[in-house]
Amino acid sequence: MAVKVLKPGLATTVQDLGRPGYYHIGIPLSGAMDRHALVAANLLVGNDAGAAVLEAVFMGPELEFTADATVAITGAELPPKLDGEPRETWTSFKVKRGQILSFDFLKQGARGYVAVAGGIDVPVVLGSRSTYALGALGGFKGRKLEAGDELPIGSAGATGKDGRSVARDLRGQPAGMPTELRAMPGLYWHRITEAAGDGFFSDTWKVAPEADRIGYRFKGGKPLEFVPREPPFGAGSDPSNITDACYPYGSIQVPGGTEPIVLHRDAVSGGGYFMVGTVIAADMDLIGQLQPNTPVKFVKVDMNQALAARKSRSELLGKLHSALA
Amino acid sequence: MQTRFSFGGDEHIFAEVGEAMSLEAFFKSLFITNAVRDAKIRGVTEICPANASYQVKFDPDQIKPDDLLTELKRLDSASEKSEPVIKTRIIEIPVLYNDPWTHETLMRFRERHQDPNGTDLEYAARINGLDSVDAFIKAHSSAPWFVSMVGFVAGLPFLYQMVERKRQLQAPKYLRPRTDTPKLTVGHGGCFSCIYSVRGAGGYQMFGITPMPIYDPNQNISYLRDFMCLFKPGDIVKWKPIDRAAYDAAVADVDAGRFAPVIRDVSFSLTEFNRDVDAYNAKLDGVLHGR
Numbered sequence: 001m002a003v004k005v006l007k008p009g010l011a012t013t014v015q016d017l018g019r020p021g022y023y024h025i026g027i028p029l030s031g032a033m034d035r036h037a038l039v040a041a042n043l044l045v046g047n048d049a050g051a052a053v054l055e056a057v058f059m060g061p062e063l064e065f066t067a068d069a070t071v072a073i074t075g076a077e078l079p080p081k082l083d084g085e086p087r088e089t090w091t092s093f094k095v096k097r098g099q100i101l102s103f104d105f106l107k108q109g110a111r112g113y114v115a116v117a118g119g120i121d122v123p124v125v126l127g128s129r130s131t132y133a134l135g136a137l138g139g140f141k142g143r144k145l146e147a148g149d150e151l152p153i154g155s156a157g158a159t160g161k162d163g164r165s166v167a168r169d170l171r172g173q174p175a176g177m178p179t180e181l182r183a184m185p186g187l188y189w190h191r192i193t194e195a196a197g198d199g200f201f202s203d204t205w206k207v208a209p210e211a212d213r214i215g216y217r218f219k220g221g222k223p224l225e226f227v228p229r230e231p232p233f234g235a236g237s238d239p240s241n242i243t244d245a246c247y248p249y250g251s252i253q254v255p256g257g258t259e260p261i262v263l264h265r266d267a268v269s270g271g272g273y274f275m276v277g278t279v280i281a282a283d284m285d286l287i288g289q290l291q292p293n294t295p296v297k298f299v300k301v302d303m304n305q306a307l308a309a310r311k312s313r314s315e316l317l318g319k320l321h322s323a324l325a
Numbered sequence: 326m327q328t329r330f331s332f333g334g335d336e337h338i339f340a341e342v343g344e345a346m347s348l349e350a351f352f353k354s355l356f357i358t359n360a361v362r363d364a365k366i367r368g369v370t371e372i373c374p375a376n377a378s379y380q381v382k383f384d385p386d387q388i389k390p391d392d393l394l395t396e397l398k399r400l401d402s403a404s405e406k407s408e409p410v411i412k413t414r415i416i417e418i419p420v421l422y423n424d425p426w427t428h429e430t431l432m433r434f435r436e437r438h439q440d441p442n443g444t445d446l447e448y449a450a451r452i453n454g455l456d457s458v459d460a461f462i463k464a465h466s467s468a469p470w471f472v473s474m475v476g477f478v479a480g481l482p483f484l485y486q487m488v489e490r491k492r493q494l495q496a497p498k499y500l501r502p503r504t505d506t507p508k509l510t511v512g513h514g515g516c517f518s519c520i521y522s523v524r525g526a527g528g529y530q531m532f533g534i535t536p537m538p539i540y541d542p543n544q545n546i547s548y549l550r551d552f553m554c555l556f557k558p559g560d561i562v563k564w565k566p567i568d569r570a571a572y573d574a575a576v577a578d579v580d581a582g583r584f585a586p587v588i589r590d591v592s593f594s595l596t597e598f599n600r601d602v603d604a605y606n607a608k609l610d611g612v613l614h615g616r
Contacts, residue, residue, distance in 0.1 A: 020370050020371065021370065021371065023371040023373055023382065023476075024358075024371060024372060024373040024374065024475065024476070024558075025475045025476065025479065025480055025554045025556070025557070026475055026476035026477055026478050026479045026480055026481055026522075026554075027479045027480075027554075125542070132479070134478055134479070134523065134525065135478060135479035135480075135522075135523060135540070135542060136523070136542050137479065137542040137553075138542075142542055183334075184332060184333075184334050184335070186331040186332050186333065186339075187331050187333055187339055189331075232343075232344040232345035232346075233345040233346055233347070233490065233516065234345055234346025234376065234377070234515055234516045234517070235344070235345070235346075235515065236497065236498065236514075236515045237497065241515075242344075243343070243344065243345060243346045243376050243377045243378070243515075244375065244376050244474060244477075244483060244515075244517065245339075245341070245375045245376065245377070245378040245380075246339065246373045246375045246378065246379065246380035246476070248333030248334060248336070248337035248339060248380065248382070249334075249336070249337070249382075250333075250334050250336075251333055251334075251337075268476075268477050268478060269373065269476035269477060269478075270373075270375055270474060270476040270477055271477055272498075272514075272515065275333075277334075278332075278333040278334030278337065279334065280334050280335050281334060281335050281336050282335075303332060303335060303390055306334065306335040307335055307385060307390075310335055310385065310386075314386075
């Protein structure tokens with residue numbers, strides 16, 4: 001069984017829950033930007049929670065099925081059509097051999113997840129099927145999909161039923177405007193003045209067009225003012241430079257003090273820009289669903305608040321598992 | 326050196342060993358990250374040494390952030406007593422300096438450079454007080470370099486020159502980063518050289534290109550079959566300037582699967598190195614060439 005790619009969409013890639021353990025040599029985690037939506041899509045079609053699916057950004061692909069299958073689309077509101085007939089998102093449905101799955105224009109969010117019962121069966125590389133395009137690693141031939149690709153599908157378990165759906169309160173999608181991203185100040189926070197730090201958290205930022213799997217750039221807030229210093233040897237002369245160091249996932253670097261960049265699943269693992277803090281793990285999925293121009297506020301939290309948010313996100317995932325068990 | 330610790334969100338601890346780059350800070354980072362690996366701490370998922378800092382990623386559902394911080398502080402103070410000696414490898418990297426491919430690229434992005442009327446090598450020679458490109462190439466390739474960090478992208482080594490600080494070559498990054506850099510370009514920014522493992526964006530000055538692949542996700546290259554990335558932090562690199570004929574021959578050898586890199590095991594003592602840098606580097610050169 002295979003799925004033929006008739007049209008690839010903008011940047012559709014194979015992703016699972018990622019490839020931990022190789023960040024120290026520059027190979028990032030990769031995997032779904034919105035992990036909760038990936039798990040939901042898989043559970044809907046009876047897959048293991050971490051099976052490989054397609055992640056489509058802003059625009060869906062057009063796919064032809066060479067055998068009967070069960071599929072589900074979650075994440076962004078990217079309305080599916082089967083041979084032109086509308087289908088629901090967050091709901092599993094049957095596809096007959098020869099039918100074509102396509103998508104309407106994006107209504108909300110940024111990334112849709114297309115799960116097929118049996119999972120996308122590309123080779124496992126370093127423990128994962130996720131695509132890391134910058135390193136031409138994993139996924140389908142290490143790259144985004146192209147027209148003419150044929151994706152192998154694994155054999156489906158018995159639980160791939162159609163007509164199952166995920167209740168709205170279990171979807172974990174961003175709610176409200178502006179979107180709030182909780183962040184812990186730290187790392188090189190001491191490099192900016194107190195006023196700049198206050199401004200960072202009180203300003204409303206907007207997602208810039210340069211927003212991808214490596215990182216999300218934000219603009220529209222006030223430039224950050226630095227505490228004066230003598231540049232340390234090896235750091236470089238710009239006040240935003242540091243001696244090249246590791247970058248945490250979710251870390252917020254601000255090159256030149258102007259436009260913050262939050263690193264995401266395909267993060268560059270290190271570099272020479274200072275960071276003001278880190279978006280907490282519980283809010284990383286939300287970033288994956290932000291479109292350019294979306295207003296965003298960074299909300300200052302401490303470790304206890306971050307751990308409480310983590311617990312509540314993990315409880316949501318637990319409820320999703322129970323609902324689709 | 327007092328290490329500064331900070332949480333990077335709820336899943337990382339970031340430790341800055343030194344604000345400035347130094348071999349001492351790098352050695353301490355390498356030592357502590359090795360100790361963290363050996364300690365097999367429950368919940369630790371990634372251990373990343375960097376030039377003068379390191380980072381540990383963890384799962385706070387398995388270990389409390391404060392407990393891990395306490396453990397890292399304990400390992401940090403224990404490292405003060407350890408002898409700065411490592412068992413590592415010395416690797417020869419052939420380089421065609423002033424090659425046509427980086428030259429084409431640097432001309433294409435000239436308006437983003439500090440010196441639009443020269444080349445990156447001419448600029449780097451001048452600002453380092455050297456009277457010619459040849460003198461710069463000699464300064465770049467005569468002493469070995471430490472791989473002080475691997476990252477940015479898959480398998481890319483940051484390299485730190487093993488000479489006294491006053492002799493270290495330095496060059497700023499481009500004014501605005503390029504959108505293109507040839508694969509296997511030998512670059513330089515600040516006090517670090519690097520080898521671009523993949524084609525892509527970059528801001529470092531471009532000096533040359535190596536015919537020797539350092540990253541192969543398909544693992545077809547003979548010496549990358551065990552693992553797709555050549556470099557590990559702590560490796561020592563010695564550049565070997567080659568001409569175009571030798572470059573073409575090496576590329577043909579790589580394509581035919583018969584290229585054999587020169588890699589030797591070596592023990593490195595920071596204390597002995599600091600006693601007489603040139604004599605110690607000559608000894609390392611001897612190890613590389615079986616003398």
